[in-house]
Amino acid sequence: MCRGSLDLVTSLATPPPTEIAADLLDDLRTARRGAVALPALEPATYARDHAAFELLSDQRGLIAGHLAGRLAGMGDGPLSILSVGCGDGSLDARLAAGLVAAAPGRPVRYVGVEPWEGSAALFVERMSSLDAPEVSAEVHVAAFADVSLDEMFDVVVFVHSMYYVADVGTALRAALALLRPGGELWVLNAPKAALNALVDVLAPPQENHRQWFSADVGEAFADVGIILEEAVTLDALVDLLATTDEVLDFAVQARLTPELRDPVRAYLRAVAVPARDGSSRVPHPVDVFRAIRH
Ligand SMILES: C[S@@+](CC[C@H](N)C(=O)[O-])C[C@H]1O[C@@H](n2cnc3c(N)ncnc32)[C@H](O)[C@@H]1O
Numbered sequence: 134m135c136r137g138s139l140d141l142v143t144s145l146a147t148p149p150p151t152e153i154a155a156d157l158l159d160d161l162r163t164a165r166r167g168a169v170a171l172p173a174l175e176p177a178t179y180a181r182d183h184a185a186f187e188l189l190s191d192q193r194g195l196i197a198g199h200l201a202g203r204l205a206g207m208g209d210g211p212l213s214i215l216s217v218g219c220g221d222g223s224l225d226a227r228l229a230a231g232l233v234a235a236a237p238g239r240p241v242r243y244v245g246v247e248p249w250e251g252s253a254a255l256f257v258e259r260m261s262s263l264d265a266p267e268v269s270a271e272v273h274v275a276a277f278a279d280v281s282l283d284e285m286f287d288v289v290v291f292v293h294s295m296y297y298v299a300d301v302g303t304a305l306r307a308a309l310a311l312l313r314p315g316g317e318l319w320v321l322n323a324p325k326a327a328l329n330a331l332v333d334v335l336a337p338p339q340e341n342h343r344q345w346f347s348a349d350v351g352e353a354f355a356d357v358g359i360i361l362e363e364a365v366t367l368d369a370l371v372d373l374l375a376t377t378d379e380v381l382d383f384a385v386q387a388r389l390t391p392e393l394r395d396p397v398r399a400y401l402r403a404v405a406v407p408a409r410d411g412s413s414r415v416p417h418p419v420d421v422f423r424a425i426r427h
Pocket residue numbers: 183217218219220221222223224246247248249252275276277278291292293294297298299
């Protein structure tokens with residue numbers, strides 16, 4: 134009886150992790166209020182730190198499996214894919230390799246759009262290293278809004294790149310216009326869940342706008358009148374609790390100052406959940422939006 138009361142007192146005195154996390158986030162918000170924006174991530178190290186981040190998460194595998202399943206349902210004729218914000222091509226090369234393995238000889242055309250030259254060069258290198266004559270690949274070094282494309286595609290895909298466009302509705306309309314009738318638009322974007330609540334507080338603005346999360350993307354689809362065939366969430370987890378400063382910076386999309394790193398790490402510990410193996414991981418969900426050009 135007495136022991137039970139003590140337990141009750143202890144549990145009342147210790148706020149649940151969600152309250153601790155909310156307080157830590159508020160503290161960070163207060164610390165940043167009115168301060169000069171933190172430096173953005175540098176193009177030269179972005180792809181490297183992104184790759185290190187993905188190695189700590191099971192999200193990349195879930196995305197690859199989901200998109201490979203969709204590609205497998207698109208017949209066995211020639212296929213053309215536009216990957217907007219293709220980065221270093223690690224995901225696209227994996228998908229292209231899967232297409233070649235499933236139907237050797239099937240012509241696959243891959244076009245990347247990527248504003249950062251180093252990442253764009255890696256995209257071409259990765260596609261070439263598939264050594265598959267049926268795969269043709271090229272990349273345009275440009276932001277999506279600035280690229281001029283004179284061909285139509287079966288698929289236009291944005292994997293974690295819609296955050297950065299100036300206007301989501303404009304980008305969605307432009308992407309739809311690049312699809313053949315029956316072609317599919319796929320947008321994979323993160324919600325503003327535990328991890329991206331940090332991005333929202335810490336990341337510097339992108340060309341005068343904040344990063345766009347899934348709610349913004351969903352609203353933009355509705356605003357421009359593009360009907361969604363599907364919107365699903367892939368629930369992933371990322372192991373960020375003992376990561377390097379570089380990966381921590383990638384996770385929050387800003388170059389952190391040394392004094393911000395401890396509170397950021399404390400927040401990540403507070404939002405972590407138990408994984409199947411008993412370790413603590415940070416939720417890392419991604420939403421998949423799919424529309425068809427009719
Ligand atoms: C998180 S990475 C994703 C890369 C790749 N899609 C993947 O999943 O591995 C986001 C990419 O979007 C690119 N990006 C940023 N702004 C962009 C824009 N306005 N148009 C197209 N791509 C952009 C970045 O350079 C970066 O390579």
